[in-house]
Amino acid sequence: MHHGIKKLLFLGAGHAHVHVLASLAQHRPADLDVTVLTPFGYQTYSGMTPGFVAGHYTEADCRIALEPLVRAAGARWVQGRCNGIDPVGNTVSVTVAGGAQGVPATLPFDELSIDTGAVIDRARLEADMPGAATHALAVRPIEAFAQLWPQVMALAQQKPVSLAVVGAGAAGIELVFAAEQAIRQHGMPGARFTLITGGPEVAESYRPGVQRKVLRQLKRRGITVLREACVGMGAGEVLLGNGARLACDVPLLAIGTHAPPWLQGSGLALSDSGHVLVNAFQQSTSHPQVFAAGDVATRADVPHARSGVYAVRAGPPLAHNLLAFHQRQPLKPHQPPTNTLNLLSCGTGHAIASYGPLSLEGAWAWRWKDRIDRGFIERYRVGPRPAAQASGESVS
Template sequence: MRRLVLVGGGHAHVHVLKALGDSPDPTVSVTLVSPVDRQLYSGMLPGYVAGHYGLDECGIDLAPLASRAGATVVRAAASLVSPTVREVIAANGEVVSYDVLSIDAGSRPLVGEAKGVGRHAVPVRPLERFVEGWERELARARAGALQSVSVVGGGGAGVELAFAMECRFRRELGEAAPHVRILTDAPTILPECAAAVRGRLLRLARRRNIGVHPGCRVAEAGPGFVRLREGIEFSSDATFWVTGSAAPEFIRDSGLMVDRGGFLAVNDFMQAEGHPEIFGAGDCATNLLNPRPKAGVFAVRAGPALAANLAAALKGGPLERHVSSRRFLALFSCGERYAVGSWGALSFEGRWAWRWKDRIDRRFVARYSAAALAAR
C-alpha cells in the first residue's frame, strides 16, 4: 500500500480529491490533513460580505470529497513535515507517514513589522476567522458603533472587500453607514493591473465615497485607530487586514527549500526542490523558474496536473510539466452586483461582468457539491 498525504484542502487539492474519488485506487491510502472541514471559496467572499451570497453557497465541504476518495481526515493543521523520515506532524499531535506528500495550504496575510494586528484588526485569513470578525463588526455597525472602517491592503482582495463592505453598510444603514477607506503602502491600488482597470475602479470608489489612500504604510492597528509609519493617525473603528500573501511558517520550519518569502520552492512538475516525493501547489508554493502571482486562478489551474503527477509519483510514470500561462481573466466585484474586469490590455465593466463572475464562481463551487459528486 502506497501512502499519499494531502496537506490543506485548497483549490488544487479539491480537484485532486475529486479525481481520486472518480478513479479509486485500492493500492493507495490517502490522508487529508486540514484544519477546516469546509473550504471557503475566496472568490465569493466579497459577495458574501455584500450580502449577495449566504455562507453556505461559498463553501466546498471537504468531508464528502474525502470520503468519496476513501481518504482519512486528520482535522488539524500540519505543524511540521519531517522529510527525512517522511512524516507530517499535525497540530493535534497526530503523526502521518507518507510515500508521496502534496502541500496546498495557501498563505496568510503579510503583517511584517506592524503592531497590534492580531488584537485590533481582523485578518483576512484564515477565512473562517475573517467571517467571524466581519459578522462581529457588522453587528457593531448595526448598533451604531462604527463611524469609519479601514481596509489595509490595496490588492484585488482589499479593493473588492472595501466595495462589498461599503455596499452592505449603505444598503442596511443608509445615511448612518460608516465611511470605508483603503490604505495601501503601494503607490496605487492594484499596481499590477492595467491603468485602465485601475481608472475604472478609482472612479467607482469616488462615486461610492470610498477613501483611497496610496503610499500609506500602516505601522500599527490600535483600538479605534490605525497609525502610519510617519506617525499620522486615522480613526478606525474597525480595521481589516488584507495585505499580500505571506508563506505558511511550517514550510520553512520543516527545512524544505523555500524562496525568499518562505514559500515552498518547486520545479515545473510541482516537485519540491531536493524532494521529488513532495509536491506543492497554489499560494504556498513558488515555481522558482516560472513564478506566478499568488492568485486562486493559478491554484485552480494546477489541480489537474497535480492530480496526474501525484498518481504518476505513486505508481511510477512520467510526470506532466505544469507551467501556467501568465494571462488570466480578472473580474473585480464592486458591490451592487457590478464588476470591473480585464483580459490582457482590454478592460470592461458592468452588471453583465458581475453576472459573468457569478456564473464562473458558482460553477467552480458546484463542481464539488454533493449533487456533482453523486452524479459520477
C-alpha cells in the first residue's frame, strides 16, 4: 500500500496518450493527480494531414480537442513544452508555449509518461542541409505546417509554382500527391512537382510491390522523381548532391525525424539514436517511474518502425501499466505487431493498401483509410462536433 496523492505527468498528447486519457475518463484512482503538458489545446492527427493538404478535410476535421478530453479524465492541462527532464529529482522543465500565462517553470511528478513524438532537429538539419531551416516548410511540427499551408496555396494561385518534396518515405509520398491534387485543382496551370528521395528508391522501407505501385502513380500524375540527396537550399532553389540546382518556389521537408534534443543529458537511458529506451512495459530501462510510447521511444527488446500505427497500439498497454505501477500491481508486457496495415494515400481518392508481402490499390483503399482516420478522431472527441467539422464532409 502507498499513502497520499501521487502525481502522474503526461508529456505530449500523441496517439498513445489520447487513449490513456480516454481510459482515465472511465476510471481514475482518487489518489492520482494527473497533469498534461502540451503546447497546443488540440492534437493534430498526422494521418489526415495529407488529406487536409489535398482539400479533403478542414483543419478542424484533423484535430482532437484536448481540453475536453483532459477535463473528462479529471486532469489539469498546462500549455507549454517540456525542455528537460530530471528523473532523479522527478521534475520536468517547461517552456511557455502559445503566449500561455502563469505556466510553472518546472512540474514535479511521481510517475511520468512521455508521448511527444519525434522532431526535426533544426541544428542537425542546418548541418546536413544548409539553408533548409530558413527556406523550407517542414512538415513537423504539424501544427505549424497546417497553419502555413494556406500561404502555399495562395502563392500557387498567383503563379505556376515549382514545388519539391524532400523525403520519399510515406509522409513525403502522401504529401507530394496531395499537393499536386490541390494545386492542379485550385492553382495556376503549369505548376511542377518533384519528389527528391535523398538517393534511394521511392518508398524505400516498403516491399517492391508497393514501390512499383507508387512509381506508377507518380508517373501517371506527372511528378518527377529525383534519386538525389538534397544538400542545401537557397532562395528559390534546392541544391542537389550531384551539383545540380533545382529551381523551386516551395520546398517541403518530409525527411526522417530525430529524437528531441532535450532528452540528451537527462540521464534517462537512450538508444543510439537518442530515443527513450523502454522495455516490454513501455517503461524506461533506467528509471522505472518513467514510461514512454510512440515516436519518442525505442523498444530495447523489439525495435520497430516509428509510425502512428505502433503509437496507437501502445495506448492500451500504456494505460494499463501506468495505473498498475501506481497501484503497485504487476505490469503487462506489450507485444508490438510484426506486420501492420499500411494505407498510402495517392490523392484523388486513390490509395495503396499493404500488409506484409500483400499490396492492393484502388478507390476502395482510400475510402477504407478515410473511415479509419475519421473513426480515430471521433473516438476521442468529447462533446459536440465543431461547426467546421460538421460542414466539412465533402470527401471525394
